[in-house]
Amino acid sequence: MSLSAAPEQTTLHPPGAKRAISLETVGMTKIFGSLVALEDVSITVEAGEFHALLGENGAGKSTLVKCIMGFYQPTRGQLMINGHEATIRHPKDASAAGVGMVYQHFTLVPCLTAAENMVITRTDVPAVIDWKKEVAGLEAFMEGMPFRVPLNRLVSDLSAGEKQKLEILRQLYLDERFLILDEPTSVLTPAESDEVLGLLRQMTEAGDITILMITHKFREVSAFADRVSVLRRGRYVGGGAVSELSTNEMSRMMIGEAEIRKSAERDMTVTSPTSLTLSGVVVAGSEGKAAVDHVDLTVQGGEIVGIAGVSGNGQSELVEALAGQRPMTGGSVAINGEPFDCSRGAYHKFKVFGLPEEPLRNAAVRRMSVAENIAFRSFDKPPLASLGWWLKPSEMRTKAAGLIERYRVKTPSPETPIENLSGGNVQRAILARELSHEVNVLVVANPCFGLDFASVAEIRAQIMDQRNNGAAVLLVSEDLDEVLELSDRVAVMSEGRITHVASAAKADRNTIGKYMAGH
Amino acid sequence: MTSEMLATILISMLGGAIRVSTPFMFVALGETLTEKSGRINLGLEGNLILGAMVAYAVSYQTGSPWLGVLAAGFSGVFLGLMHGVICSLPRVNDIAVGIAMMSFGTGIAFFFGKPYIQPSAPRLDGLPLGGWTDDSALAQALDINPLFFVGIAVAFVMWWALANTRIGLIVRMTGDSEASARAMGVEPYKVRIMSTAVGGFLAGVGGAFLSLSYPGSWNEGLSSGQGLMAVALVIFARWHPLRCIVAALLFGAAGALGPALQSVGISAGYYFFNAAPYILTLFIMIASARATSSARGAPGELSIVK
Numbered sequence: 029m030s031l032s033a034a035p036e037q038t039t040l041h042p043p044g045a046k047r048a049i050s051l052e053t054v055g056m057t058k059i060f061g062s063l064v065a066l067e068d069v070s071i072t073v074e075a076g077e078f079h080a081l082l083g084e085n086g087a088g089k090s091t092l093v094k095c096i097m098g099f100y101q102p103t104r105g106q107l108m109i110n111g112h113e114a115t116i117r118h119p120k121d122a123s124a125a126g127v128g129m130v131y132q133h134f135t136l137v138p139c140l141t142a143a144e145n146m147v148i149t150r151t152d153v154p155a156v157i158d159w160k161k162e163v164a165g166l167e168a169f170m171e172g173m174p175f176r177v178p179l180n181r182l183v184s185d186l187s188a189g190e191k192q193k194l195e196i197l198r199q200l201y202l203d204e205r206f207l208i209l210d211e212p213t214s215v216l217t218p219a220e221s222d223e224v225l226g227l228l229r230q231m232t233e234a235g236d237i238t239i240l241m242i243t244h245k246f247r248e249v250s251a252f253a254d255r256v257s258v259l260r261r262g263r264y265v266g267g268g269a270v271s272e273l274s275t276n277e278m279s280r281m282m283i284g285e286a287e288i289r290k291s292a293e294r295d296m297t298v299t300s301p302t303s304l305t306l307s308g309v310v311v312a313g314s315e316g317k318a319a320v321d322h323v324d325l326t327v328q329g330g331e332i333v334g335i336a337g338v339s340g341n342g343q344s345e346l347v348e349a350l351a352g353q354r355p356m357t358g359g360s361v362a363i364n365g366e367p368f369d370c371s372r373g374a375y376h377k378f379k380v381f382g383l384p385e386e387p388l389r390n391a392a393v394r395r396m397s398v399a400e401n402i403a404f405r406s407f408d409k410p411p412l413a414s415l416g417w418w419l420k421p422s423e424m425r426t427k428a429a430g431l432i433e434r435y436r437v438k439t440p441s442p443e444t445p446i447e448n449l450s451g452g453n454v455q456r457a458i459l460a461r462e463l464s465h466e467v468n469v470l471v472v473a474n475p476c477f478g479l480d481f482a483s484v485a486e487i488r489a490q491i492m493d494q495r496n497n498g499a500a501v502l503l504v505s506e507d508l509d510e511v512l513e514l515s516d517r518v519a520v521m522s523e524g525r526i527t528h529v530a531s532a533a534k535a536d537r538n539t540i541g542k543y544m545a546g547h
Numbered sequence: 548m549t550s551e552m553l554a555t556i557l558i559s560m561l562g563g564a565i566r567v568s569t570p571f572m573f574v575a576l577g578e579t580l581t582e583k584s585g586r587i588n589l590g591l592e593g594n595l596i597l598g599a600m601v602a603y604a605v606s607y608q609t610g611s612p613w614l615g616v617l618a619a620g621f622s623g624v625f626l627g628l629m630h631g632v633i634c635s636l637p638r639v640n641d642i643a644v645g646i647a648m649m650s651f652g653t654g655i656a657f658f659f660g661k662p663y664i665q666p667s668a669p670r671l672d673g674l675p676l677g678g679w680t681d682d683s684a685l686a687q688a689l690d691i692n693p694l695f696f697v698g699i700a701v702a703f704v705m706w707w708a709l710a711n712t713r714i715g716l717i718v719r720m721t722g723d724s725e726a727s728a729r730a731m732g733v734e735p736y737k738v739r740i741m742s743t744a745v746g747g748f749l750a751g752v753g754g755a756f757l758s759l760s761y762p763g764s765w766n767e768g769l770s771s772g773q774g775l776m777a778v779a780l781v782i783f784a785r786w787h788p789l790r791c792i793v794a795a796l797l798f799g800a801a802g803a804l805g806p807a808l809q810s811v812g813i814s815a816g817y818y819f820f821n822a823a824p825y826i827l828t829l830f831i832m833i834a835s836a837r838a839t840s841s842a843r844g845a846p847g848e849l850s851i852v853k
Binding site: 118119120131133135136138140144147148149153155156157 | 712713720844
């Protein structure tokens with residue numbers, strides 16, 4: 029291209045600075061074997077636009093952006109950049125064309141400093157790096173940026189918000205003018221999200237960059253995006269200017285006609301003698317500091333207490349301690365006033381059940397069969413075993429088959445290794461194991477992470493059913509909307525402490541957001 | 548104990564530390580590089596012994612000990628490449644391969660080394676840095692092999708290169724986050740094969756020191772697990788090349804304790820004091836396994852960390 033040879037216009041922007049670029053997919057189709065992941069998707073993103081790509085998990089959003097980025101080669105279809113056909117075979121080609129992506133999982137190297145992470149991404153790193161010059165260059169670059177990150181700190185010492193900012197800064201440093209952001213706010217507090225998205229929005233308005241943001245949060249779409257495209261089951265199902273679309277219209281496009289189980293009614297008359305009491309619970313973290321720092325909390329039967337917080341503030345450690353996966357270094361847990369030691373025996377005695385986050389990792393053995401995984405609670409008790417050690421595999425299979433049907437777990441057979449199931453079905457299999465008994469106490473962590481709408485509604489309804497049956501439910505979730513929807517009371521966890529407790533009816537997003545941010 | 552005896556012990560420990568630490572330093576630096584790239588090579592004991600044999604044989608055949616050192620390095624590259632390539636096959640565990648490579652390296656060294664146990668090969672000359680002193684013990688302690696300084700230079704170069712060169716950053720990136728490396732178009736297995744090969748070279752040179760300087764002959768009992776102890780030493784040095792020097796000197800001094808005490812006539816507990824490095828290894832492993840904060844420097848992709 030001869031664009032670079034064109035005479036420079038005098039503008040507000042420094043000479044040679046690239047401007048926002050436009051991008052268009054034409055009839056993009058991607059077929060994996062017999063699965064059509066993407067079918068004839070055409071979207072247009074104008075230069076300087078803030079474009080939202082909305083869709084459920086599995087709707088084809090990631091496939092689309094991976095085709096744009098050159099991770100996949102589309103089966104059919106064409107990519108246009110600035111109105112010209114572009115062939116992108118590798119992420120490097122995308123980068124050369126000015127298209128960069130910020131992934132949902134950080135791609136920063138934890139043991140390198142922020143500056144080292146920025147420099148190593150460049151394609152023209154010299155064999156010997158002159159750090160004085162590079163740091164001066166980085167500082168000059170940072171001057172022109174809306175947000176900053178300390179350059180000489182190790183990435184492992186940065187907060188999640190700083191890491192996310194660094195990921196974005198790195199793309200801008202590479203002079204990418206079309207940024208794809210994959211759920212960029214999942215690790216940020218509401219205030220941080222607004223800050224980052226607001227600043228990026230200003231850059232699009234100035235015509236410096238174009239943004240394509242994958243998200244499922246309507247609030248962010250309404251507040252920051254100019255236009256939206258909605259995908260469902262691999263197809264483009266609608267879109268347009270955000271100002272002309274209501275949240276309802278967008279959600280209908282996203283979900284389609286699929287029937288969603290109504291959230292179970294909250295029964296306000298439940299009374300139950302059960303109670304779960306945490307007193308001064310301390311759990312050591314991996315760095316020697318306390319990850320959970322003197323948490324006091326009581327959950328009554330017939331009540332859901334939701335713990336809100338930005339991920340990494342001690343929630344996982346608390347749940348792991350309650351599950352017996354991590355030792356408590358202080359404090360105690362009592363159920364109905366009796367001490368509870370988080371052992372399997374105590375779990376059985378007090379009828380405590382749990383749905384940990386990432387069930388495939390925390391609540392299942394990947395290579396064991398679905399039937400065996402479903403039997404973890406009862407394999408050594410009658411009728412699945414005699415004398416506590418003589419197991420009866422046939423009984424186990426029969427029982428599993430019944431539960432698989434009742435909880436609609438989609439599996440080729442009860443003998444299939446559980447790792448072959450989709451995320452939603454693993455979650456259902458674990459639900460079948462944990463909820464098919466009488467439940468007194470239920471500990472749930474991020475139960476709907478990465479699931480489609482139908483599964484989400486079903487799982488939330490199941491949790492509500494348990495509450496209505498008198499169980500004491502402790503819900504830990506990074507999704508504030510989920511916490512507000514399900515809980516009777518909301519507690520906020522920040523830096524290992526419960527900093528705020530409020531009844532959900534009176535809870536207010538802004539106050540909770542402030543406490544989440546540690547103020 | 549008189550102050551004269553104490554001085555003798557300290558001087559001979561100084562000399563011993565310098566002599567004994569050199570192979571530790573080379574193996575530990577090689578292992579540091581390999582582990583920085585995200586692999587563990589437990590087979591460096593094999594590199595050490597094969598290096599010792601090759602160095603001695605080449606020195607005997609050509610009459611040039613430095614040619615022997617170079618050949619020892621390349622025998623290490625051979626074993627390192629083999630380890631690196633085998634570990635790059637899908638679902639191969641680097642620790643298991645390391646143990647196999649240790650037996651393999653030791654085995655071929657004994658097999659080809661049989662004819663060289665008797666003959667005497669030209670050895671590496673030390674640098675007589677003690678010419679200024681009249682104290683013959685001190686002068687002897689300061690008769691330092693050039694490889695010791697080469698080792699220190701390698702440590703500084705590695706420390707500098709890991710922070711200031713593109714290759715250094717790529718090695719650290721690969722060792723800490725394979726996903727990031729792939730995202731940047733780096734092929735992790737290539738980086739790891741190269742790092743293991745270079746690490747193997749250093750361990751081979753460490754072996755050359757054993758047969759050509761101290762103890763200074765080739766026999767089958769030459770290395771007594773130094774290659775394995777050096778791996779523990781890397782953890783103690785927390786994957787830092789400069790701390791490897793300090794750690795190697797500490798291990799060297801511990802190894803010199805028994806002979807030093809014997810030199811002043813204390814022979815009670817000789818075998819116990821000779822075991823000092825092993826005991827030190829044990830305590831270091833316990834201490835470093837307990838302190839969770841010491842795991843901070845560990846490269847994230849190491850199979851023992853994951």
